[in-house]
Amino acid sequence: MKRIFYTITVVFLMTAMTAPVYGAGKVKVTTLAEVEREVVNDKGEKEKQRVRAAEAKIMPGDEVIFTNSFINDETEAAENVVLTNAVPEHMLYIDFSAEGKDAKIDFSVDGGKSYGTPADLKVKDEEGNLRRAKGADYTHIRWIIEKPVMPGSKGTVGFRVQLK
Amino acid sequence: MKAKVSLLALLCLLAFSSEAMALGTIAGTSISNMATATYTLGAGTLTQDSNIEVLTVDELIDMTVTWQDASGVGVRPGDVDSVLTFSLSNTGNGSEKFNLSANSTLGTGDFDPTLTGIFFDTNSNGIYDSGTDNPYIAGTNDPVLSADASVILFLVNSIPSGLTDGDLGNSEISISSATGSGAAGDAFAGLGDSGTNAIIGSSGGALSLTGAYIVSSIALDLVKSYLVSDQFGGSQPVSGATISYIITATVTGVGTATDLVITDPIPSDTTYKDGTLKLDAAVLSKAADGDAGDVGITTAGAVTVTLGNVAAGSAAQTITFDVTIN
Numbered sequence: 001m002k003r004i005f006y007t008i009t010v011v012f013l014m015t016a017m018t019a020p021v022y023g024a025g026k027v028k029v030t031t032l033a034e035v036e037r038e039v040v041n042d043k044g045e046k047e048k049q050r051v052r053a054a055e056a057k058i059m060p061g062d063e064v065i066f067t068n069s070f071i072n073d074e075t076e077a078a079e080n081v082v083l084t085n086a087v088p089e090h091m092l093y094i095d096f097s098a099e100g101k102d103a104k105i106d107f108s109v110d111g112g113k114s115y116g117t118p119a120d121l122k123v124k125d126e127e128g129n130l131r132r133a134k135g136a137d138y139t140h141i142r143w144i145i146e147k148p149v150m151p152g153s154k155g156t157v158g159f160r161v162q163l164k
Numbered sequence: 165m166k167a168k169v170s171l172l173a174l175l176c177l178l179a180f181s182s183e184a185m186a187l188g189t190i191a192g193t194s195i196s197n198m199a200t201a202t203y204t205l206g207a208g209t210l211t212q213d214s215n216i217e218v219l220t221v222d223e224l225i226d227m228t229v230t231w232q233d234a235s236g237v238g239v240r241p242g243d244v245d246s247v248l249t250f251s252l253s254n255t256g257n258g259s260e261k262f263n264l265s266a267n268s269t270l271g272t273g274d275f276d277p278t279l280t281g282i283f284f285d286t287n288s289n290g291i292y293d294s295g296t297d298n299p300y301i302a303g304t305n306d307p308v309l310s311a312d313a314s315v316i317l318f319l320v321n322s323i324p325s326g327l328t329d330g331d332l333g334n335s336e337i338s339i340s341s342a343t344g345s346g347a348a349g350d351a352f353a354g355l356g357d358s359g360t361n362a363i364i365g366s367s368g369g370a371l372s373l374t375g376a377y378i379v380s381s382i383a384l385d386l387v388k389s390y391l392v393s394d395q396f397g398g399s400q401p402v403s404g405a406t407i408s409y410i411i412t413a414t415v416t417g418v419g420t421a422t423d424l425v426i427t428d429p430i431p432s433d434t435t436y437k438d439g440t441l442k443l444d445a446a447v448l449s450k451a452a453d454g455d456a457g458d459v460g461i462t463t464a465g466a467v468t469v470t471l472g473n474v475a476a477g478s479a480a481q482t483i484t485f486d487v488t489i490n
Contacts (some may be wrong), residue, residue, distance in 0.1 A: 029214035031199045053219035057351055057361050060188020060224060060257050068199040070212060081203040088197045090189040090221070149203070163221065164189050 003082055026074035026151065027081060034065045060163055063094065067158040072149045081145040085137055086112065091161035095135035100143045100157030108140035109133045115142050187312045191223035191258030192358030223258035223356025225341045226365030229373045232316075236378030240417060241327040245280065247292040248319040248375030250337050254309035256365060258357035261308045261342035266301050266335065268321055270374070274331035277321035277377060282337065285316040292318040306342060319375060331379040338372040345369030381417040382476050384424065388412075403489055406437065411483040415474045424471040426483060427463050434487035436460070436467070441485040443469055457483075 033053035041047050053064055068085060072078045083100075087093045093117075098105045108114035109123050121133035143157040199214040215353035232249040239246045254260050268279035282300040283292060284307070297318065298305070307315050319337050343362045344352045346369060356362035374464075394405035401407070409427060415421045430436050436459050441448045448457035448469065469483050 026205055026210060027201050027203050027212055029199050029201045029212055031197050031214040031217045033217045033219050034198055054217070056219075057222050057363055058219055059222055059363055059365075064219070066197055066199075066217075068200055074205060076205060078203040078205055080209075081201060083199055083201050085197065085199040088195050090193060090195055163195075 027070055027072050027078045029068060029070045029083065031085070032067045032069070034067065035062055036065070058163065062163045063160055064091065064163060065158060065160050067156055069156045070149070071154045072151055075151050077148040077150050079148045081149050083143045083145070084112065085141050085159070087140065087161060090164050092164060093135040093138040093141070094160040095164055097135075097160035098141050098143075098158070100145075101155060102147050103143040103145050103157055105157075106142045106144070107133075107138045108142070109137045110139065110164065112140040115140070165476065167369045188224060188257035189221045191193035191221055191256075191312060191356050191360050193221045195219050195221065202384070218359075220267050220360060221257065222351075222361040222363055223260075224256045224365050225258075225260060225343055225345075225356075225362055225369050226254075226256040226367050227339065227341070227369075227371065228253045228255055228367065229337070229339055229371045231375045232372055233277055233279055233293040233375060236332060238321045238380040238383060239333075239377045240381055240383060241323060241379060242325040243323040245292065245294050246277070246321050246323055246377055248321070248335055248337075248377070249290075250317045250319060250340055250373065250375065251314055252307070252309070252317055253314040254311055255367075257311050258362075259308060259310045260358075262301065263306055263340050263342055264317065265302070265338045266319055267338070268333075270334045270336055272374075273334045273376065275333045275379075277323055277335050279335065280320040280322060283318040283320055290316065292320060294320075299435075321377070323377060324380070327379045329379055333377045333379075334374050335377070336372055337375045338370070343369070347447055381486040382415065382421055383417050385414045385416060386411060386426070387414075388428070391424075398465055401489060405489050406486050407431075407434065407489065408440075408484060412480050413444045413471060413474075413483070414480040415476045415478065417476045418474050420475045421460050424474050426469045426471060427466050428483075429463075429466040430460070430487055433490045435490060437486040437488055441467060441469075443471075443481070444482055459485075 011068045034050040035053050036048045037051050037056060038046050039049045068083055106117060107121060108115045109121050123133045123137045124128040126130045141159050145155065149155065197217045202211045203210055216447045229253050232251055237248060242321050252262065264282050266279055266282050268277045283297045284300060286297045287293060309315060317337060319335050320336050343355050346364050348364055348366050348368060352362040388409065388411045392399045392401045392405055394400045394402050405438040411426060413426060441450065441459060443456050448455045449461035452458040452461040457469040459467050467485055471481055
């Protein structure tokens with residue numbers, strides 16, 4: 001009787017420790033997709049405005065801006081904060097578009113298995129020879145936030161893609 | 165100097181990344197994005213997914229029309245079933261229905277042809293076949309093209325009599341998207357595929373293109389036939405069998421056809437049989453030399469025979485050559 005009780009307790013503890021924490025996030029991430037559209041302002045001048053992509057007209061060839069905002073809702077600092085974002089299907093990453101304050105930005109060309117800087121990434125061309133990867137080859141983007149994110153503090157990272 | 169070089173490299177990369185897409189993402193496609201954060205808090209490593217942001221691709225309405233003949237189609241006064249060939253391509257990203265119309269009373273040339281109608285290439289042979297190819301009837305068989313699909317359209321006219329050599333006659337085909345047309349960027353809410361918005365592309369959703377006939381009382385008739393003989397004494401087109409092609413060229417009408425050159429491609433999966441190219445009784449070597457023909461030199465992968473200046477009414481000339489099925 002005693003032995004069975006112990007076993008159950010151990011299993012329960014292990015589950016609690018390894019299960020990922022969804023929903024009860026300490027660092028909350030929000031992603032937003034926008035497009036730039038030319039509008040005429042009150043003065044009758046043309047200006048570019050960002051519109052949420054879900055509410056805009058989207059056509060092949062359009063440039064979409066993704067912004068990922070994060071906030072540390074906890075009472076202690078979050079360290080080693082890393083954000084990853086797969087380049088969505090039907091989209092091509094636009095060279096030099098990834099940005100993020102205090103972030104080291106890397107890219108993946110192998111579905112997120114490994115990451116490197118643009119200068120290091122290589123892919124095979126049609127003849128099977130290695131060539132330097134272009135933005136259109138990238139599958140994932142990774143931002144390593146180099147400073148701890150203090151309680152209550154926020155940050156944003158982003159990138160742009162072209163819809164195929 | 166160094167800065168200049170890197171700026172140039174940057175511009176090259178930007179130009180590359182914004183190049184036009186041959187076929188855009190299909191209208192109605194939903195695209196989702198999610199970011200993930202991992203971080204350490206005290207001793208534990210945690211993972212947190214973002215919301216999922218979804219956008220839907222709208223329908224771009226766009227098309228191209230090209231006149232396949234590219235230059236005036238030679239006709240004779242009184243001809244019937246004279247054909248101008250056009251190709252319509254749906255360069256949008258959704259399935260689209262197109263309305264067609266034709267106008268042969270443009271009054272822009274030396275004469276107006278008499279419109280017979282627009283016809284489809286019903287038997288898909290690239291040539292108008294009267295009685296076989298179906299006429300276009302507005303509202304009944306408007307062509308519906310999926311994204312990137314094309315259709316051949318024949319604009320058929322008859323040619324009035326009493327015209328002289330060199331007279332030009334024009335005929336116009338007009339094509340518009342059944343969803344709508346307008347300025348580039350105009351939108352039709354909810355009228356695209358899968359209930360998306362339909363957005364007019366650079367074609368404006370409507371295009372007209374004129375093709376021309378040129379009266380030329382000289383005409384070249386080419387008739388091509390073939391015979392198959394297999395190595396077993398039969399006529400099965402099996403590997404190793406020989407196909408003998410016979411092309412007969414006849415110039416009719418009045419005048420002289422100048423610099424006449426006949427080119428005929430060697431069919432794929434066949435090999436030209438040495439020493440078989442003949443113009444009437446004369447054997448022509450395959451090299452580009454003093455004789456009238458060659459194989460694969462003047463035109464890659466084709467037989468080329470130069471007939472030169474041929475007077476109308478002169479005897480038909482016959483080109484023959486054999487190929488072996490690989």
